[in-house]
Ligand SMILES: Cc1cc2nc3c(=O)[nH]c(=O)nc-3n(C[C@H](O)[C@H](O)[C@H](O)COP(=O)(O)OP(=O)(O)OC[C@H]3O[C@@H](n4cnc5c(N)ncnc54)[C@H](O)[C@@H]3O)c2cc1C
């Protein structure tokens with residue numbers, strides 16, 4: 069694909085009732101990303117084409133969609149990067165969530181799950197009124213806090229992708245990441261293990277790692293969040309002392325030292 | 332549409348906006364017992380604040396113990412070229428540390444110093460390393476922390492809804508109305524108080540670091556309700572936006588790059604900023620490259636590099652370099668950190684910059700220089716507020732964050748916005764709740780007001796004409812970029828005003844196709860009303876200020892005029908037309924004046 073060339077984007081148009089793929093021709097420009105192409109269509113051919121975006125820089129997690137069947141941020145997907153996957157390029161809404169219109173899906177389930185997670189509850193401050201945490205202690209938590217809530221991991225997770233009936237019992241990888249961020253926070257005092265096992269339904273996850281593969285922030289969702297949480301669930305059940313030790317020291321058998329999974 | 336059933340939600344306080352300011356306001360109002368809701372145009376957690384990179388400025392003194400609120404006060408006043416509201420700056424500098432520390436109570440995890448405290452980085456215009464940060468994704472950390480804190484307090488959130496009108500009753504706020512973006516359904520909020528936290532208006536320019544949401548809706552809402560605006564000519568063009576590829580033009584390159592050692596060079600490879608040190612800052616700026624380089628590790632015996640002058644100075648310098656033909660191939664200058672810091676340092680301190688350039692431009696910033704040019708970034712001006720209460724000039728209306736004016740004067744220092752959101756978001760929430768508790772008779776908006784607002788919103792579906800909202804939007808952005816951009820002059824601004832009037836005519840001929848369900852063309856049409864109003868007020872205020880100061884630079888008045896340093900330009904809407912007034916700045920008490928003058 070060269071700049072100035074015309075390409076075809078095959079975009080899913082429709083609503084909750086029905087929809088179909090519609091072809092649009094777009095003239096490409098240097099460095100163009102899928103979102104640029106969609107906005108060009110919106111500006112000149114289909115002003116009512118619905119989609120979400122905000123930052124155009126991979127920071128807000130609004131522009132999630134399935135490009136050629138892969139969950140991606142459209143603002144960070146260059147046309148040249150996906151051109152080789154075949155022509156035309158298809159853009160469809162995330163499949164795990166009900167369609168509102170075109171590329172916009174109803175992601176409210178995620179916001180409902182968010183409400184179920186008990187808030188951070190810190191230990192008292194140091195006597196001088198300050199809080200001390202060391203960089204090496206907070207780094208693993210900072211990895212989880214990079215999450216931009218794009219919900220691509222939720223979209224790809226097979227537990228819910230074609231099984232809406234599992235949604236009430238399962239929080240999904242995004243919220244395992246959030247639970248891990250609190251659970252491994254050096255100052256958090258809450259015991260979240262029962263929540264992780266029961267309400268969040270971590271047992272449903274069979275560590276396929278699909279979530280990790282799509283995460284645009286490169287968070288090692290399975291290795292660094294889910295597996296350590298699963299271990300804590302087991303420990304608390306069989307070895308409460310070990311659980312407490314892990315909670316206090318922030319250490320788990322599989323820790324942040326795990327090498328990144330190959331992509 | 333006559334009388335379709337309106338969805339009605341009564342509250343004590345409605346907070347419009349879910350950026351840092353809105354979330355912090357909602358937390359405070361709810362904590363003080365007010366029945367509170369938040370409404371926002373995007374999904375929760377996606378507001379512009381999420382994009383903030385470098386950090387939040389507060390004189391915690393963790394890295395430089397000599398840093399105090401007084402030095403922060405001084406830096407902010409001087410950065411704002413002294414037309415700031417001194418009382419806002421005082422409250423801000425004093426309360427900033429507490430507001431940042433409070434985020435830790437709610438789970439924020441800032442980068443740490445070796446002794447376990449919050450680390451603080453250098454930024455332009457700040458005498459000491461002062462920005463609490465998380466790599467270069469500080470805004471994300473702050474918005475997530477506030478978002479989850481607010482969720483735990485059971486504040487109601489109306490996501491993907493747009494407020495189009497404020498309701499009033501005998502000059503007091505009586506609520507707001509708007510529509511759901513997904514269904515197009517009409518929403519009415521009868522409330523006692525409203526907090527405006529709608530953010531800035533960078534989308535009025537062609538090249539901007541801001542998101543589509545930043546259309547300045549709060550400006551239109553405030554004017555219509557009768558509130559005053561202040562300093563609307565003061566628009567910040569951040570020195571470093573991306574210039575290439577075209578689709579990425581305007582996206583921000585954080586000042587953290589320069590704070591962490593990056594320097595600006597022209598096409599000849601020269602560090603040109605040494606040629607552009609203004610008299611006002613000469614005494615506190617390094618005179619040689621050697622001194623500048625030593626400053627990063629020894630701030631006591633060296634002065635700050637000129638790359639870290641306040642943003643307006645750096646922006647003007649880059650503009651001049653490019654204008655005189657010493658620019659890069661795509662019309663920018665070079666920002667080089669690759670030759671100055673080791674790759675591990677760069678990827679650890681600036682991970683999202685590294686990612687952004689690699690993904691969008693195919694450039695590895697640990698190896699090559701970035702090409703940058705100024706991009707529209709921040710609006711210093713906005714709704715005029717009482718410094719202590721964040722109250723606008725209309726009873727029941729409060730404003731905080733980027734939509735409020737006064738704190739930053741003529742130019743905002745980097746890092747001062749995020750703390751502004753916290754300090755004044757809290758104050759707005761607190762005083763809105765207090766105001767609500769003093770109300771004896773509830774305000775009541777007339778049904779006509781609501782019907783008229785709804786009719787106006789639906790008009791484009793049956794408008795005579797075939798204009799495209801997106802064409803009108805681009806037209807406006809081009810006019811503002813060309814005539815009311817970094818440098819302005821009288822004739823150009825007069826042309827701009829004529830074009831804005833013509834675009835307003837075109838807006839009345841915009842015809843929207845499709846249904847009310849999630850229809851971006853319709854939404855963009857609505858946003859154009861705010862954008863055109865913003866464009867007019869900014870241009871008219873800019874015509875009035877016949878000097879160069881901070882974010883307002885004029886080719887026909889290149890010098891700063893001391894007399895104009897004693898006034899603010901105030902705008903208000905009376906009987907449907909915008910009127911300007913020139914008002915004296917609040918008199919600064921002597922002991923604070925001394926602080927501004929000493930410490931240099
Ligand atoms: C790329 C970038 C980096 C930055 N980095 C820094 C930094 O490091 N440090 C710093 O201090 N500052 C930084 N800034 C500036 C800072 O991020 C912003 O000034 C600040 O986030 C504004 O916050 P806010 O709460 O006022 O508004 P915003 O975060 O802009 O939120 C506005 C809210 O209002 C809502 N809204 C608007 N209109 C309506 C309407 N009509 N109806 C309903 N809702 C509405 C929006 O949906 C949104 O929720 C940066 C800015 C950018 C663009």
Ligand code: SF4
Nearest residue numbers: 225273275276277279
């Ligand atoms: S690893 Fe677990 S959470 Fe992730 S996609 Fe697979 S099943 Fe879902």
Ligand code: SF4
Nearest residue numbers: 215216218219221283
């Ligand atoms: S964990 Fe990654 S994929 Fe999942 S929501 Fe967060 S950023 Fe997106």
Ligand code: FES
Nearest residue numbers: 122123124129143
């Ligand atoms: S638009 Fe923000 S991540 Fe794509």
